[in-house]
Amino acid sequence: MLTYIKKHELYKELDNFKDGQFFAVIDQKVKNHLPQWISFSAHVFWLKNPEEEKNLEYYARAVQFFVDQGISRTSTIYAIGGSATTDFAGFVSATLLRGISWVAIPTTLLAMIDGSIGGKVAVNLPQGKNLLGAFHSPNKIFICTEFLTTLPQTEWLSGKGEVLKYGFLSKQIHELILEKAPMEEIILACGTFKKEVVERDFYEKGERIFLNLGHTLGHAFELNLKIPHGQAVAMGLKYIFKMMGDNKSLTLWSEMVKNLDLVPETFDLKEFKDFDVEKFLIYLENDKKKVQASIRLVLVHEVGDCYVKEVPLKEFKEKILEDADFQD
Ligand SMILES: NC(=O)c1ccc[n+]([C@@H]2O[C@H](COP(=O)([O-])OP(=O)(O)OC[C@H]3O[C@@H](n4cnc5c(N)ncnc54)[C@H](O)[C@@H]3O)[C@@H](O)[C@H]2O)c1
Numbered sequence: 001m002l003t004y005i006k007k008h009e010l011y012k013e014l015d016n017f018k019d020g021q022f023f024a025v026i027d028q029k030v031k032n033h034l035p036q037w038i039s040f041s042a043h044v045f046w047l048k049n050p051e052e053e054k055n056l057e058y059y060a061r062a063v064q065f066f067v068d069q070g071i072s073r074t075s076t077i078y079a080i081g082g083s084a085t086t087d088f089a090g091f092v093s094a095t096l097l098r099g100i101s102w103v104a105i106p107t108t109l110l111a112m113i114d115g116s117i118g119g120k121v122a123v124n125l126p127q128g129k130n131l132l133g134a135f136h137s138p139n140k141i142f143i144c145t146e147f148l149t150t151l152p153q154t155e156w157l158s159g160k161g162e163v164l165k166y167g168f169l170s171k172q173i174h175e176l177i178l179e180k181a182p183m184e185e186i187i188l189a190c191g192t193f194k195k196e197v198v199e200r201d202f203y204e205k206g207e208r209i210f211l212n213l214g215h216t217l218g219h220a221f222e223l224n225l226k227i228p229h230g231q232a233v234a235m236g237l238k239y240i241f242k243m244m245g246d247n248k249s250l251t252l253w254s255e256m257v258k259n260l261d262l263v264p265e266t267f268d269l270k271e272f273k274d275f276d277v278e279k280f281l282i283y284l285e286n287d288k289k290k291v292q293a294s295i296r297l298v299l300v301h302e303v304g305d306c307y308v309k310e311v312p313l314k315e316f317k318e319k320i321l322e323d324a325d326f327q328d
Contacts, residue, residue, distance in 0.1 A: 001139070001140045001141065002117065002141045002143065002191055002192065002195050003140065003141065003142050003143065004143045004144075004145075004188060005142045005143065005144050006144065006146070007033070007144055007146040010105070010142055010144050011035050013142070014034070014035060014038070014078075015035060015037075018035075018037055021043065021070075021071075021075060022038070022041050022043055022044075022078065023043045023044075023066060023069065023071055023075050023076065023077045023078065024038070024041070024043065024044045024045070024077060024078035024079070024080060024089075025044075025045045025046075025047060025062065025077060025078075025079050025080070025081070025085060025088060025089035025092065026038070026044055026045075026046055026047070026078075026079075026080040026081060026085070027046075027047050027050050027080065027081030027082060027084075027085045027107065028046050028047065028048050029081075029150070030080060030081060030107045030147060030150075031046075032150075033107070033146070033147055033150070034080070042069065043066075043069045043071075045061075045062045045065050045066070047081065047084075047085055047088070050081055050082060050084035050085045050088065051084040053084075053088070054084045054087055054088045054122075054123050054124050055123055055124050055125075056123060056125065056132070058088070058123075059088070059091065059092065059123050062088070062092050063092055063095070063096050066092070066096060067096075071096065071097070071100070072097070073097045073098075073100055074100075075100055075101075076100065076101045076102060076103055076139065077089055077092060077093045077096075077100065077101075077102045077103075078102070078103050078105065079093075079102060079103070079104050079105065079116075079138070080105040080107060081106075081107050081108075081111070082106065082107055082108035082110065082111045082115070082155070083106070083108065083110055083111040083114070083115025083116060083229075085107075085111075086104045086106060086111055086115060086116040086121075086138075087115065087120075087121050087122050087123070087130070087133075088121075088123060089102060089104075089121075090102055090104070090119070090121030090134075090136055090138065091121040091122055091123050091132070091133060091134060091136075093121070093136060094121055094134040094135075094136035095134065099136065101138075101139045102136070102138050102139065103138055103139055103140045103141070103142070104116040104117075104138040104140070104141045104142070105141075105142045105144065106141070106143065106147075107147040107148075107151075108147075108148075108151060108155050108158075108159060109148060109151065109155065109156060109158070109159025109160070109162075109163075109183075109187070109230075110155070110158050110159040110162050110228075110229060110230050112143050112145070112148075112159075112187050112191060113159065113162060113163060113166070113186075113187055113190035113191055113194070114162050114190070114194060114211075116138070116141055117141060117191055117194045117195055117198065118137075118194060118195075118198040118208075118211075119135050119136055119137035119138070119198065119202065120133065120135060121133055121134055121135075121136050122134070128286065129219075129223075135202065135203065137202075141191075143187065143188075143191060145183070145184050145187060148183075154228055154231075155228065157228065157230070157231050157262065157266065158228035158229055158230035158231050159230050160230065160234075160260045160262055161228075161229075161230030161231045161232070161233045161234035161235075161262075161267075162190075162229070162230040162233055162234075163177070163186060163190060163230075163260060164177075164214075164233070164234050164237060164253065164256050164257065164260065164262075165211075165213050165214050165233055165234075165237060166189075166190045166193060166194075167252070167256045167303070168213060168237070168249065168252070168300050168303055168306070169193065169210060169211070169213060169303075169304065169306065170189070170193050170303075170304055171303050171304040172189055172193075173186065173189045173190060173193060174252075174256070174303045174304075176189055177256045177259050177260060178255065178256070178259055180259055194211065197210075197211060209296075209298060209308060210298055210306040210308075212298050213237065213298040213300070213306060214233045214234070214236035214237035214240065214298075215233060215236060215298075216236065216240065216284070216295060216296075216297055216298075217235070217236035217239050217240050217284075218232040218233040218234075218235065218236025218237075219232070219236075219283065220236075220280050220283035220284050221235045221236060221280075223283050224275065224276060224279055224280045224283060225272050225274070225275065231266065231267070234257070234262070234266075234267050235267045235269070237249075237253055238250070238253055238267050239269070239323070239325070240297065240299070241253060241300075242323065242325075243316075243319045243320065243323060244297075244299060246299070246300065248302075249300045252303065268325070269325040269326065270325055275326075277320070277321070277326050277327075280320075280326070281317055281320065284313075284316075284317070284320075285313065293312060293313050293314070294310040294311060294312050294313060295310070295311055295312075295313050295316050296308055296309075296310050297309050297310075297311055297316075
């Protein structure tokens with residue numbers, strides 16, 4: 001259940017647990033947004049740097065912490081933070097006592113439109129991101145956009161990068177972007193769109209794969225350039241269209257970048273001095289969407305109409321090496 005909520009209503013919802021058992025994983029950076037009693041609650045597992053702590057070591061610490069605090073199979077874990085926090089708390093909830101319920105309260109733009117919705121939860125392993133995970137949906141998701149007042153610029157950029165993806169998946173979202181609709185409206189449309197796709201195809205056997213648009217190159221950019229997820233997705237979109245000669249989508253990409261008040265150069269590979277094409281190709285080879293010697297790409301016929309194409313890895317690598325932006 002996806003609920004858009006004002007902060008005072010959220011406070012009321014949380015205050016129900018004031019005198020009871022409130023189990024939570026919370027990003028410390030959003031502490032000031034929350035009722036004061038939460039700061040003193042004994043059952044909160046705080047995260048300082050969620051992406052660095054979304055790993056096996058902190059997973060072990062968290063499950064032991066909750067067991068020591070007397071968590072039971074009827075308890076609920078509240079996850080309050082960006083998608084790194086909701087991924088982590090969701091994975092703890094999926095596995096602790098063979099699975100307990102959880103509630104997501106996303107606090108970044110990316111988490112509100114994408115990361116907290118859909119039940120994919122995970123921790124990172126030294127070998128790669130999100131390699132240990134599960135499908136475990138939160139019972140409720142509360143979207144409160146007032147959290148975004150403290151979001152740093154880099155995280156806005158990341159969230160908007162993911163909004164761009166939705167601008168290709170849905171005609172409605174595309175139009176909202178072109179008419180420069182308020183961000184609240186765009187957030188509502190993106191969240192609802194993802195929720196509906198996931199309800200129809202929870203285990204990614206069909207249309208859910210289209211949500212991976214921009215992610216094949218995007219993940220490789222994210223790891224190689226150490227940039228935020230959504231910024232990498234926006235680059236992934238640009239370069240997959242360029243590589244496949246899809247000029248129509250490239251034009252739409254530029255229009256949407258402008259209307260979201262993004263700077264096109266932010267997504268230009270030439271701006272990154274440390275780019276290492278050899279490493280980039282290795283990341284691509286290790287991609288989860290690789291099928292034997294082919295790579296599975298999500299492409300766009302037109303806005304709202306995507307398709308999957310399997311391209312031989314060798315051919316795809318050659319295309320990358322031919323692109324001037326990828327030359328050292
Ligand atoms: N499960 C999914 O479907 C899914 C989808 C996309 C991405 N992801 C995962 O999401 C993660 C990236 O998500 P993210 O961008 O939300 O990152 P994040 O959770 O790491 O948050 C980004 C930064 O913003 C801070 N922050 C969070 N809320 C804030 C607020 N309101 N004010 C100020 N600072 C705040 C965090 O402390 C962090 O420093 C990655 O781990 C990625 O793998 C998961």
